[in-house]
Amino acid sequence: MGNANVTADAPGPGQTPQRYDVVRRQREFANTVTLALKPHAGVRPTFTPGQFNMLYAFGVGEAAVSVSGDPADANTFIHTIRDVGAVSGALARLAVGASVGVRGPFGRGWPMQAAIGTDVLIIAGGLGLAPLRPAILDIFAHRRRYGRVSILFGCRHPKEMLFCRELRRWSRRVNVDVQVTVDHADIGWHAHVGVVPTLIARVALDTRATTVFVCGPEVMMRFSINALQDRGLPARRIYLSMERNMKCAIGLCGHCQFASAFVCKDGPVMCYEKIADMLAVPEI
Amino acid sequence: METLEHILAAHPFCSGLAPERLRLLYGCARNCRFDAGQCLHRACEGADKFFLIRHGRVALEIAEPGGTPFMFATLEEGEIVFAGEPMSPCSWLFDARAIEPTQAISIDTACLRGKCERDYRLGYEMMSRFLPILAKRLHAARLQLLDVYGKR
Numbered sequence: 001m002g003n004a005n006v007t008a009d010a011p012g013p014g015q016t017p018q019r020y021d022v023v024r025r026q027r028e029f030a031n032t033v034t035l036a037l038k039p040h041a042g043v044r045p046t047f048t049p050g051q052f053n054m055l056y057a058f059g060v061g062e063a064a065v066s067v068s069g070d071p072a073d074a075n076t077f078i079h080t081i082r083d084v085g086a087v088s089g090a091l092a093r094l095a096v097g098a099s100v101g102v103r104g105p106f107g108r109g110w111p112m113q114a115a116i117g118t119d120v121l122i123i124a125g126g127l128g129l130a131p132l133r134p135a136i137l138d139i140f141a142h143r144r145r146y147g148r149v150s151i152l153f154g155c156r157h158p159k160e161m162l163f164c165r166e167l168r169r170w171s172r173r174v175n176v177d178v179q180v181t182v183d184h185a186d187i188g189w190h191a192h193v194g195v196v197p198t199l200i201a202r203v204a205l206d207t208r209a210t211t212v213f214v215c216g217p218e219v220m221m222r223f224s225i226n227a228l229q230d231r232g233l234p235a236r237r238i239y240l241s242m243e244r245n246m247k248c249a250i251g252l253c254g255h256c257q258f259a260s261a262f263v264c265k266d267g268p269v270m271c272y273e274k275i276a277d278m279l280a281v282p283e284i
Numbered sequence: 285m286e287t288l289e290h291i292l293a294a295h296p297f298c299s300g301l302a303p304e305r306l307r308l309l310y311g312c313a314r315n316c317r318f319d320a321g322q323c324l325h326r327a328c329e330g331a332d333k334f335f336l337i338r339h340g341r342v343a344l345e346i347a348e349p350g351g352t353p354f355m356f357a358t359l360e361e362g363e364i365v366f367a368g369e370p371m372s373p374c375s376w377l378f379d380a381r382a383i384e385p386t387q388a389i390s391i392d393t394a395c396l397r398g399k400c401e402r403d404y405r406l407g408y409e410m411m412s413r414f415l416p417i418l419a420k421r422l423h424a425a426r427l428q429l430l431d432v433y434g435k436r
Contacts (some may be wrong), residue, residue, distance in 0.1 A: 127434030156433045183428045185355040190383050193343065193358040195427040198420075202360075217432035223423070 014251065015218060017056045017101025020044075022094050023076060029160050031083040032127070033092050034068065036076045037100060041202040044077055049134035050109030050213075050241060050269045054249050057090035064246035064264070065091070066131035071138050077102065080162065081132035082091060106249040107268050109191050110135045111239055115211035118237075119147040121203060123224050125154050125216025126198050131241050131268070132204050136170070143175060148210075150177040150203045153260045154196030154220070158182055163279050176238030177203065196220060200227040213269075215241040222279065225272060238272035288315055292389055295336045296362045297413055305406050312395035318342075318382035324365060331367035331374050333390045336388065340386025345379045356428070357421075364417060371397055371410060 006180060024036035040042070047067050056062045063085075069078025083092040094100060112135065124132050139146055155161050161180070169176035179199045181192040192199065196216070212228060214221050221240050227240065228238060244256035244263040251265040259278045261267065278284045289291040289310045292298055297308060316335070319326060324335055335411075341360050354358060356378075359365055366378050371393065400407035 154430065154433075160433070183356075183431070183433070187345075187353050187355065189355060190341075191358075192341075192360075193355050195424045198424055198425070219427065219430055220432045223427055 005029050015103065017054070017062075017103050017244055020077065020100050020102045021128060022096050022098045022100065025096050026046070028080065028162055031092065032080065032160075032162070034078060034080045035091070035094060035100075036069070037080050037102060038076050040099070041254050043074065045096050045105060047071060047077075047105040047134070049112060049138050050131055052104040052131070052246070053079065054106070054246075055079060055081075055091055055106030056092070056103070057087055058099065060090040061087040062103075062247075063087040063091065064249060066241070066268070068130035068133045071134050071142075072141055080127065084125055088175070097213065103249065108262055108266065108270075110213050110241075110244045110269050111271075112138060115139075115213075116145045117147070117209075119206050119210040121205065121210055121212045122149075122151045122242070123196060123200070123212065123214045123216070124152070125220040126156070127162060128214075128216030128220075128241070129153055129198065132213060133163065133166075135213060140170075140173075140176075142252075143220075148177070148204060148206070149175065150179070152179050152181075152196055152199040152203065154181045154183070154199070154216075156183045158185055179203065195223065197223040197227040200224065200231065205231055205233065207234070208278075210237060213241075214238065218243065218257035218279075225273075233275035236271060239269055240272055240275070241268045242270055243268070273278075288313060288389070291315070291338065295338065295389065297336050297364055299410065301324075305403075305409055307390065308395065308399050308403065308406055310355055312392045314392075315390050316388050316390045318386045318388070320384050320386075322382050324380040324382065324388070325376050325387075326379050327376050329376050331376050332394060333392055334364060334366035335351075335380075335388040335390050336363055337365065338362050338387040338389065340382055340385045340388075342386055342388075343381050345396070346377075346379060347379065353381075357424075358383070366414070368418075369424045371400060371414070388427070 011106055019040040020037040022035050023038045026034040052064050052066045055065050065079045068080040081088055081092045083089040122132055181194050187191050206224050214224050242263045245266040247253045249254040249264045251262040256263040292310055292313055339361055341358055342365055343355045344357040347353040347354050367374050368378050
């Protein structure tokens, strides 16, 4: 499992934003960009795939954004941001050369160690591919540690396909099964149309030795879990990255409280077995 | 040699079907093949058959008059192309178009309906195979309607 780098009992540099500069800006599609951030001084901290940073748009505010870059790239943090509000909009509009405050990384990431020796099934919906990308790149970097690797990805429309060039590149690898689906498409689309859970029935799955990483809208994750359990996958092998309104990132403010847990420090990656009951309660 | 009866028996829709009922279904079946781009059927045509896909991929589309077709689902090997009420006379509500070279078995619904009326156990078998597929497609359609991938 990943590490909670900063806790409420151990205040440290994670509570003070460090200045980073935007060194690359890649427009993914409408309202969504990927930014490469380099520390203004020193080196960036290490991170575990699945962890997140608090990005501070100066004068506007702070938002939690998952790291979407390669853990092996020691120079930069990569973040993929969709403009959905004041802070994310300010971050998404940052130009190359602009400065941004960064606190982190925070939270528990994907269980990379626990997945060693097993098959890995990655299920992503929409921007949910961003927090999974570091895990995918880490798996590719240590491919022999894992058995069969499958990636299922769904989005609304082919025009909203995140990392589409990379997805094409991954799909050409012989040792990974990549399947992509969209909710609807125009006549030129020749791949699958339908929701992500419908792909689960098509994937080769050894229910005794597969670790599943799921990230996307919560309703998509719930339907995916149903499809996985229809195929006999035990709850203890399914890991979800939870989305909640994270403000402090160190378990103090309570904005991301999820029953007795705080998503910012007990998650965002959580084992389905431990949260299955909570997921079923609408008020939580 | 692989006969149509063997091909039919191997399709997931027929999994576990008793040999005598498989023979009844076989009597309504015929092999068919579609080139990429060819329509299996058009909206508003009578749904006098359904298709068990053996190989290939079929897109289900709706088009406004003069508009670009809107692809809302694809069906692949092992799946079924059928109108909303597979065992009742009805019309297709959408176009079905092969987007890859596609092999399928078409089943004549009037023929099958007649046999189901004479043999209620066959009718029950057919309904018990169609209903889970209908339910899955309903759930999938609801999820698509929810538009879960975030703000436009």
